[in-house]
Amino acid sequence: xxxxxxxxxxxxxxxxxxxxxxxxxxxxxxxxxxxxxxxxxxxxxxxxxxxxxxxxxxxxxxxxxxxxxxxxxxxxxxxxxxxxxxxxxxxxxxxxxxxxxxxxxxxxxxxxxxxxxxxxxxxxxxxxxxxxxxxxxxxxxxxxxxxxxxxxxxxxxxxxxxxxxxxxxxxxxxxxxxxxxxxxxxxxxxxxxxxxxxxxxxxxxxxxxxxxxxxxxxxxxxxxxxxxxxxxxxxxxxxxxxxxxxxxxxxxxxxxxxxxxxxxxxxxxxxxxxxxxxxxxxxxxxxxxxxxxxxxxxxxxxxxxxxxxxxxxxxxxxxxxxxxxxxxxxxxxxxxxxxxxxxxxxxxxxxxxxxxxxxxxxxxxxxxxxxxxxxxxxxxxxxxxxxxxxxxxxxxxxxxxxxxxxxxxxxxxxxxxxxxxx
Amino acid sequence: xxxxxxxxxxxxxxxxxxxxxxxxxxxxxxxxxxxxxxxxxxxxxxxxxxxxxxxxxxxxxxxxxxxxxxxxxxxxxxxxxxxxxxxxxxxxxxxxxxxxxxxxxxxxxxxx
Numbered sequence: 368x369x370x371x372x373x374x375x376x377x378x379x380x381x382x383x384x385x386x387x388x389x390x391x392x393x394x395x396x397x398x399x400x401x402x403x404x405x406x407x408x409x410x411x412x413x414x415x416x417x418x419x420x421x422x423x424x425x426x427x428x429x430x431x432x433x434x435x436x437x438x439x440x441x442x443x444x445x446x447x448x449x450x451x452x453x454x455x456x457x458x459x460x461x462x463x464x465x466x467x468x469x470x471x472x473x474x475x476x477x478x479x480x481x482x483x484x485x486x487x488x489x490x491x492x493x494x495x496x497x498x499x500x501x502x503x504x505x506x507x508x509x510x511x512x513x514x515x516x517x518x519x520x521x522x523x524x525x526x527x528x529x530x531x532x533x534x535x536x537x538x539x540x541x542x543x544x545x546x547x548x549x550x551x552x553x554x555x556x557x558x559x560x561x562x563x564x565x566x567x568x569x570x571x572x573x574x575x576x577x578x579x580x581x582x583x584x585x586x587x588x589x590x591x592x593x594x595x596x597x598x599x600x601x602x603x604x605x606x607x608x609x610x611x612x613x614x615x616x617x618x619x620x621x622x623x624x625x626x627x628x629x630x631x632x633x634x635x636x637x638x639x640x641x642x643x644x645x646x647x648x649x650x651x652x653x654x655x656x657x658x659x660x661x662x663x664x665x666x667x668x669x670x671x672x673x674x675x676x677x678x679x680x681x682x683x684x685x686x687x688x689x690x691x692x693x694x695x696x697x698x699x700x701x702x703x704x705x706x707x708x709x710x711x712x713x714x715x716x717x718x719x720x721x722x723x724x725x726x727x728x729x730x731x732x733x734x735x736x737x738x739x740x741x742x743x744x745x746x747x748x749x750x751x752x753x754x755x756x757x758x759x760x761x762x763x764x765x766x767x768x769x770x771x772x773x774x775x776x777x778x779x780x781x782x783x784x785x786x787x788x789x
Numbered sequence: 790x791x792x793x794x795x796x797x798x799x800x801x802x803x804x805x806x807x808x809x810x811x812x813x814x815x816x817x818x819x820x821x822x823x824x825x826x827x828x829x830x831x832x833x834x835x836x837x838x839x840x841x842x843x844x845x846x847x848x849x850x851x852x853x854x855x856x857x858x859x860x861x862x863x864x865x866x867x868x869x870x871x872x873x874x875x876x877x878x879x880x881x882x883x884x885x886x887x888x889x890x891x892x893x894x895x896x897x898x899x900x901x
Binding site for chain 1: 815838841842845848849851853856864867868870871872874875878879880884885886887888889890891892893894895896897898899901
């Protein structure tokens with residue numbers, strides 16, 4: 368795979384994005400408790416955060432709960448009677464009890480009917496958060512129910528992805544925050560890909576360190592040697608990504624895709640040949656209509672394989688044409704995070720298609736565990752703090768960009784907090 | 790010795806493996822894989838892999854929402870073979886190589 372992809376006119380990706388700089392970076396943002404405390408305020412309490420897809424709250428009364436430790440938020444999301452998804456702090460206004468039992472990730476759909484009732488005190492709220500009734504209302508002095516609705520959190524939807532923003536007044540609308548590079552995916556038929564496999568992992572690494580593993584591909588031939596059978600492994604194989612792009616705090620990378628089943632049979636494992644599925648997913652996926660290729664493959668890579676959209680701060684959408692992966696990294700401390708992974712396929716129409724999905728889901732976990740296994744050690748080593756100048760090459764500009772964005776958001780926050788005129 | 794059969798009669802010779810490997814969830818299959826030795830997994834793989842395509846074809850005759858119990862067991866056995874193939878064909882050890890102490894739990898999946 369010695370394909371050479373054209374570089375930008377400036378000669379390199381690094382020169383194409385000169386603001387990123389060329390110097391080594393310290394990764395100190397990933398080992399510092401103080402920096403993490405700032406990230407929580409500056410990033411996780413200010414950015415739009417994707418917490419679900421619309422199909423997780425499909426009808427009026429359907430609800431889910433979500434914990435966002437980094438934003439000090441335990442949220443309740445519900446579809447109201449107008450079809451809108453609303454987010455509230457999962458907190459009864461009377462004594463602070465959880466209004467519904469928090470459930471880390473319920474896969475069964477839950478419905479509350481027309482209202483929520485606090486199990487502790489019996490206060491009842493409508494789906495749009497109004498307090499509608501309470502037992503013994505006359506025992507309170509001057510209590511106006513209009514003042515005791517659920518505490519709402521900003522919630523908006525793009526392309527079926529539900530985002531929340533816990534800031535009192537978000538600085539940007541969701542669409543402005545996502546920007547043109549991400550919203551160029553508007554026409555992608557995410558709504559047709561609803562067959563979901565979910566995973567969770569608690570990783571002993573800073574949230575950005577795991578995200579970094581999916582921002583470059585140079586580690587693939589060395590760490591994931593098993594991705595092709597030994598007979599066809601090339602010990603000197605490198606991997607070059609065809610296209611990188613930045614837009615505001617967001618990133619994308621596209622790689623070419625070999626249609627593995629068109630290669631000689633020894634390029635595949637027997638289980639892949641027998642099931643017509645594997646590392647890059649099912650060999651064939653159902654027709655899901657015309658794809659917005661200008662948004663999906665902005666670098667015009669041919670043959671196009673994957674585009675990985677890294678939506679700041681902690682969401683990745685990796686699109687393989689007919690199916691996609693979604694990752695979220697939720698920090699739980701400066702050196703731990705909860706990693707959520709999902710695959711989304713067209714609903715299987717036959718048992719054979721379901722088997723293809725199972726193979727793709729099983730293979731994904733094999734290689735994600737290699738990344739995860741590596742990174743606990745990386746975090747520990749970074750924390751020895753003996754090196755503060757890690758060089759990054761032209762294929763790693765997205766790593767450079769994520770860490771730079773985190774630092775810039777923290778600096779913006781600090782500037783906003785500094786006394787005027789100081 | 791049990792007389793209950795789990796699999797369609799055409800796959801009767803796989804009954805001894807069905808007792809061990811007919812597991813409906815990925816979590817059960819993963820745990821069984823990590824609790825197995827490579828010789829145990831090779832034995833299952835060698836017995837079943839040659840008939841895998843036939844087994845897929847058998848299960849594929851039924852609609853996803855109406856699979857008879859014996860075919861469903863066979864499907865779960867197929868899923869287990871996929872799991873075991875990771876160890877046998879790719880990793881040559883029960884757990885993925887280099888995965889250290891990392892754990893990743895499948896918390897949701899379509900059924901069957």
